[in-house]
Amino acid sequence: MSPYLGLVLAYLAGSIPAAYIAGKLTKGIDLRQHGSGNLGATNVYRVLGAKIAVAVLLFDAAKGALPVLYFPRLLDPSAATAASATWWSIAFGIAAIAGHVRPVFLLWNGGGKGVATASGVFGALAPAAIGVTLVVWFLVLVLSGYMSLASLAGAAVLPIAIAVLRGIRSPLFAVSIVVAAFVFWTHRSNIARLRRGDEPRFGRKQPPPPSPSNGESGGLDGPGVS
Numbered sequence: 001m002s003p004y005l006g007l008v009l010a011y012l013a014g015s016i017p018a019a020y021i022a023g024k025l026t027k028g029i030d031l032r033q034h035g036s037g038n039l040g041a042t043n044v045y046r047v048l049g050a051k052i053a054v055a056v057l058l059f060d061a062a063k064g065a066l067p068v069l070y071f072p073r074l075l076d077p078s079a080a081t082a083a084s085a086t087w088w089s090i091a092f093g094i095a096a097i098a099g100h101v102r103p104v105f106l107l108w109n110g111g112g113k114g115v116a117t118a119s120g121v122f123g124a125l126a127p128a129a130i131g132v133t134l135v136v137w138f139l140v141l142v143l144s145g146y147m148s149l150a151s152l153a154g155a156a157v158l159p160i161a162i163a164v165l166r167g168i169r170s171p172l173f174a175v176s177i178v179v180a181a182f183v184f185w186t187h188r189s190n191i192a193r194l195r196r197g198d199e200p201r202f203g204r205k206q207p208p209p210p211s212p213s214n215g216e217s218g219g220l221d222g223p224g225v226s
Contacts, residue, residue, distance in 0.1 A: 001074040003088045010067035010092040014099025014117060017106055018059040019044050022052050032110045039103075040112035042147050042202065057116050060100060064120030067092040090175050093121030097179070101186065113186040115151045118179050122158065126172055129161035145201035148190035155183035 019039040023031035026048055031039055035047040041060065045053035071092050072085040100117040102108045122130045136157045141150035159176040166172055184191070193199035 001071070001076060003075055003091075006067070006071040006075065006088065006092055007095045010071060010095035011099040012104065013063045013067055014096035015103035015105050016059075016063060016099075017103050017111065018056045018063075019112065020106060020110075022048060022056055026052060037110075038112065039106075039110055041116055045202075060112060060116035061120035061123065063100070064093060064096045064117035065124040066120075067096050068121055068124040087171065089125065090171060093118075093125065094175070094179075097121060097182075113151075113183065114179075115154070115183060118183065119154075122172075122176070122179075126162055126166060129158060129165050129172075129176075132161040132165075133158045141202060146194065146199055147202040148187055148199060149194060150202075152184060152187055152191070155180040 017039055019031050019041070022044060023029045023034070029047075031037075031043060031047060035043045037043070041053045041057035044056045068089045072089050075085060075088060097114045097117050101111045101114050103111045119130060119134070122133075133154045137150045137154035140153040141147060144150070159173060159180055162170060162173050162176050190199060
C-alpha cells in the first residue's frame with residue numbers, strides 16, 4: 001500500500017462520526033442540535049446516556065489506534081523503510097485526528113475535539129505514557145468534576161510523560177506538544193467558561209431530547225466539552 005493512500009484511509013476512518021450515528025440510530029436526532037452540540041462522548045453521555053457514550057468513546061479511540069497499529073504493516077517496502085515507518089505511523093495518527101475534528105462525511109461541519117482519538121493514537125504509539133496521562137485525567141475529573149479540565153490536564157501531562165519515558169529526542173515528544181496545543185485550541189471555549197465559573201460539571205445529563213415528530217428541536221448551548 002502507498003503511504004499516501006494510508007493517509008487518506010486514516011483520515012476517512014477518523015471521519016466516521018460515531019456520535020452522530022449514535023444519535024440518529026437511538027433517538028433519530030442530530031447531536032449537533034442537542035446538548036452542547038459537540039460530537040464527542042461527553043455530549044453523547046449527557047443526551048443519550050452512559051452505555052452509548054462508552055461505545056462512542058471506544059470507537060473514537062479505536063479509529064485513532066488501528067491505523068497507527070496496522071497501516072504501517074501494509075506499506076510498500078519500496079516506498080517506506082523500517083525507519084520511516086515510525087514517521088508514517090505518526091502521520092496516520094494525525095490524519096485520523098484531523099478526520100475526527102473535521103469529518104468529511106459531515107461535509108467538514110462539526111466533529112469532536114480530538115481527545116478520544118488522540119488518546120487512541122498515543123495509546124498505540126506510547127502506551128506507558130498514555131497510561132500516566134489517563135491516571136492524571138481520571139484524578140482531575142474526580143477531584144474537579146470538569147471533563148474539559150481533565151482533558152486539558154491530560155494534554156498537558158502527555159508531553160511530560162513522553163519526555164520522561166522516551167526522552168525529548170523522541171519524535172513523539174514534538175508531536176505530543178503539537179497535539180497538546182491543538183487540544184487546548186479546540187477547548188478554548190471551555191477554558192473561557194472555566195474562567196467564568198459556568199462550565200458544566202460532568203455527570204449532569206441533559207433532559208431527554210424531544211422526538212423529532214412533535215415539531216420541537218433541541219437547544220444549542222455552545223461548543224461542547226469532550
